[in-house]
Amino acid sequence: MHARRTRLSLAAAAAALAAAGFSAPALTSSASAYDPAPQSATSQKAQQAELRFATFNASLNRLTAGDLVRDLSTPDNAQAAAIAETIQRVNPDVLLVNEFDYVEGGRAAELFRDNYLEVAHHGVAPVDYPYYYVAPANTGVATGFDLNNNGVVGAPGTPAGGDDSFGFGHFPGQYGMVVYSKYPIATDEVRTFQHFLWKDMPGALLPDDPATPAESDWYSPAELDVFRLSSKSHWDVPIKVPGRKPVHFLVSHPTPPTFDGTEDRNGTRNHDEIRFWADYVAGGRGAAYIYDDAGETGGLGRGQDFVIAGDQNADPYDGDSTDRAIWQLLDHPRIQDPHPTSTGAVEAAERDGGENVPQIGPDAEDTADFADALQTKPTDQKNPGNLRADYVLPSERFDILGSGVFWLPSSDPLFTRLVGVYPFPTSDHRMVWLDVR
Ligand SMILES: [Ca+2]
Ligand SMILES: [Ca+2]
Numbered sequence: 346m347h348a349r350r351t352r353l354s355l356a357a358a359a360a361a362l363a364a365a366g367f368s369a370p371a372l373t374s375s376a377s378a379y380d381p382a383p384q385s386a387t388s389q390k391a392q393q394a395e396l397r398f399a400t401f402n403a404s405l406n407r408l409t410a411g412d413l414v415r416d417l418s419t420p421d422n423a424q425a426a427a428i429a430e431t432i433q434r435v436n437p438d439v440l441l442v443n444e445f446d447y448v449e450g451g452r453a454a455e456l457f458r459d460n461y462l463e464v465a466h467h468g469v470a471p472v473d474y475p476y477y478y479v480a481p482a483n484t485g486v487a488t489g490f491d492l493n494n495n496g497v498v499g500a501p502g503t504p505a506g507g508d509d510s511f512g513f514g515h516f517p518g519q520y521g522m523v524v525y526s527k528y529p530i531a532t533d534e535v536r537t538f539q540h541f542l543w544k545d546m547p548g549a550l551l552p553d554d555p556a557t558p559a560e561s562d563w564y565s566p567a568e569l570d571v572f573r574l575s576s577k578s579h580w581d582v583p584i585k586v587p588g589r590k591p592v593h594f595l596v597s598h599p600t601p602p603t604f605d606g607t608e609d610r611n612g613t614r615n616h617d618e619i620r621f622w623a624d625y626v627a628g629g630r631g632a633a634y635i636y637d638d639a640g641e642t643g644g645l646g647r648g649q650d651f652v653i654a655g656d657q658n659a660d661p662y663d664g665d666s667t668d669r670a671i672w673q674l675l676d677h678p679r680i681q682d683p684h685p686t687s688t689g690a691v692e693a694a695e696r697d698g699g700e701n702v703p704q705i706g707p708d709a710e711d712t713a714d715f716a717d718a719l720q721t722k723p724t725d726q727k728n729p730g731n732l733r734a735d736y737v738l739p740s741e742r743f744d745i746l747g748s749g750v751f752w753l754p755s756s757d758p759l760f761t762r763l764v765g766v767y768p769f770p771t772s773d774h775r776m777v778w779l780d781v782r
């Protein structure tokens with residue numbers, strides 16, 4: 346159990362930001378107070394080995410295959426422009442974007458780069474990512490099985506079919522992801538774990554059908570023989586930073602722990618999707634069970650540095666994730682938690698109220714603005730309120746220089762264009778960044 350944490354006030358969050366080297370936002374300022382200390386030129390940074398990593402669930406998913414390519418083929422999509430401006434203002438060296446539909450050949454990733462990231466928005470300098478990585482995801486890939494046990498195998502391309510896919514999605518690759526980098530990616534050494542089977546994880550939390558006496562039997566033996574652990578994919582993307590060993594950028598997007606029943610099949614899967622990286626970075630015998638899509642086994646070596654990034658869909662204190670789900674990473678002996686905060690999150694929790702009021706986690710560390718209304722429903726069906734869902738977690742040998750969440754207060758002139766309130770101009774998630782040396 347973890348001790349209840351004191352709710353941070355807006356003033357305390359501002360003080361924390363100031364202590365971290367930021368000026369507290371001035372409520373009457375006409376220019377944006379947000380200054381995440383933009384880094385100097387890439388070459389200079391390389392000499393100092395200072396790196397900025399970031400994760401952003403950008404909601405750049407669309408309803409049908411082809412829609413994202415259509416939207417990104419012109420520079421006129423307002424949401425994509427606001428997402429790009431956010432990325433430009435934070436200006437990370439290495440970035441994971443979650444909820445970015447997978448398109449074969451990297452077409453959507455290149456269109457977003459060429460038509461949005463490399464174009465100035467509202468006077469903000471373009472950002473240049475010569476390198477990116479995309480690969481297929483399990484979302485929307487039909488299994489032929491009735492995985493949600495509603496009596497029918499849903500047709501591909503429908504919401505019912507989405508629930509019977511390897512990961513929820515209306516078409517293959519919906520809600521995928523992309524990594525952008527200013528530094529070369531060791532593409533030949535990327536490891537993907539799209540096909541790893543859940544049952545091959547020792548002690549997997551395989552869900553139980555509470556209506557039957559047998560244990561762990563929500564999925565049939567035939568289903569478990571094909572059921573993949575990763576709801577999207579898990580990638581180990583080595584980034585070749587000059588003058589040092591590669592940094593393994595470990596990215597994923599575990600399923601939300603909701604949208605299920607008392608069997609908690611998504612909560613248990615979320616827990617084990619997070620556990621995968623905990624075992625992977627521990628390495629050694631505890632990671633011997635792991636195999637990648639090319640058949641190579643084992644986890645990361647002790648001497649390897651890494652940064653874990655992504656929307657983990659698990660808050661340390663609140664929400665519906667399985668007990669200790671995210672603590673598998675936050676308490677890990679090889680992992681540091683930089684505790685990024687924002688003043689906007691504190692303001693949003695106070696403004697939104699509802700389910701935010703009984704929460705025990707610090708509002709300042711929230712990264713996602715979810716529905717808040719109080720409802721008389723079973724606990725696992727209530728609105729989540731705002732949560733800490735998105736993480737950038739470095740390995741133990743990095744010096745943490747700073748971190749933050751791009752969640753501006755409403756007094757900021759950029760608020761309406763880049764943050765806003767539901768329906769959001771960008772995403773229901775905020776970008777999280779980390780500077781390390
Ligand atoms: Ca079904
Ligand atoms: Ca059972």
Ligand SMILES: [Ca+2]
Pocket residue numbers: 697714715716717730731
């Ligand atoms: Ca909210």
Ligand SMILES: [Ca+2]
Pocket residue numbers: 663694701704706707708711730731732733
């Ligand atoms: Ca919260």
